[in-house]
Amino acid sequence: MPAVSPIVEFQSVAKRYGDGPLILDAINLQANPGDFISLIGPSGCGKSTLLRLIAGLNPVSGGSIRIAGRSPEEASAELAFVFQEPTLLPWLTVAANVDLPQKLRGLAAVERTAATEKALALVKLDGKQRAYPRQLSGGQKMRVSIARALTLNPKILLLDEPFGALDEMTREHLNExxxxxxxxxxxxxxxxxxxxxxxxxxSNRILVMSANPGRIAHDITVDLPTERTNDTRLTRPYQEQVAEVSRLLRSVEET
Ligand SMILES: Nc1ncnc2c1ncn2[C@@H]1O[C@H](COP(=O)(O)OP(=O)(O)OP(=O)(O)O)[C@@H](O)[C@H]1O
Ligand SMILES: [Mg+2]
Structure with missing residues (x-):
């Protein structure tokens, strides 16, 4: 028996859309509770598809995915998704946007208000409850989007390039x-x-994917202390790890 049972397990997962080409092939993966796993790979290799399979938004075409022993559909209440675009409703305030998924899940108003307050405090947006999305910066909108996901108290958080549209300083700040x-x-x-x-x-683990069809080409354990701060970026082990992953990514992109 392993010491911990995986929270997410892929067994020989394949995916194609309709009768189109194979998008993902032979994906085997075990994620342990508490893992922070990054997926990196060429555009179109199937990263977003892989997240959508975990979320149960699309079915697998072959193999199986288990989330704590259940199917993705059965486990959907344990998951929250943060998309690249903040996808906020412009006619709702920040608080109402954060409240909405909880409301859709039928949670009681008292509970929802408490969870919304807590999540907005976590992303340092207390004080912006009554603002509208148009009154926020790009980074602030993304914080709202993250707060909205956190109110669902997810066991698994799926994030699809959440900081891709932000400038580097804001991105580094939000990473911390x-x-x-x-x-x-x-x-x-x-x-x-x-x-x-x-x-x-x-991350504590990085999956470098190759394309056509998408596969996990490298499964890298990030050998850095768990505690990371701005200073981590200046350390030699961090920079060596960045160089190594860049090299592996380039080798995947060249094939
Ligand atoms: N709903 C869909 N129907 C048909 N094909 C799709 C669908 N969604 C994605 N694809 C195809 O699947 C492949 C993988 O797409 P996916 O969005 O998963 O890639 P990605 O790795 O996230 O790329 P990027 O880095 O550009 O976001 C692409 O060839 C894409 O055209
Ligand atoms: Mg994508």
């Missing part, structure tokens, strides 16, 4: 905040990014 939040909430993360630096900073 994401880890601070994670220290307080024990979710398992799957994080898609095109930034090697971001992947190394956030």
């Amino acid at each position: 905040e994401l880890l601070t939040i994670r220290a307080q909430q024990a979710w398992t993360a799957f994080f898609v990014t095109h930034s090697v630096a971001e992947a190394v900073f956030l």
Whole structure:
């Protein structure tokens, strides 16, 4: 018996859309509770597809996915998704946007208000409850989107290039905040990014994917202390890890 049972398990997973080409093939993967796993790979290799399979938004075409022993559909209440675009409703305030998924899940108003307040405090947006999305910066909108996901108290957080549209300073700042939040909430993360630096900073594991069909080409354990701060980026082990992952990514992109 392994010491911990995996929270997410892929067995020989394949995916095609309709009768189109094979998008993902032979994906075997075991994620442990508390893992922060980044997915990186060429555009079109199937990273977003892989997240959508975990979320049960699309069915697999072959093999199986189990989430704590259940199917993705059965486990959907344990999951929250953060998309690349903040996808906020412009006619609702920040608080109402954060409230909405909880409302859709039928949670009681008192509970919802408490969870919304807590999540907005976690992303440092208390005070913006009554603002509208148009009154926020890009980074603030993304914080709202993360807060909205956190109110669902997910066991698994799926993030699809959440910081891709932000400038580097804002992105680095949000990376640090994401880890601070994670220290307080024990979710398992799957994080898609095109930034090697971001992947190394956030993750304990990085999956480098190759394309046509998408496969896991390299499964890298990030050998850095769990505690990461702005200074981590200046350390030699961090920079060596970034160089190594960049090299593996280039080798995948050249084939
Ligand atoms: N709903 C769909 N129907 C048909 N084909 C799709 C669908 N969604 C994605 N695909 C195809 O699947 C492949 C993988 O797409 P996916 O969005 O998963 O890639 P990705 O790795 O996330 O790329 P990017 O880095 O550009 O976001 C692409 O060839 C895409 O055209
Ligand atoms: Mg994508």
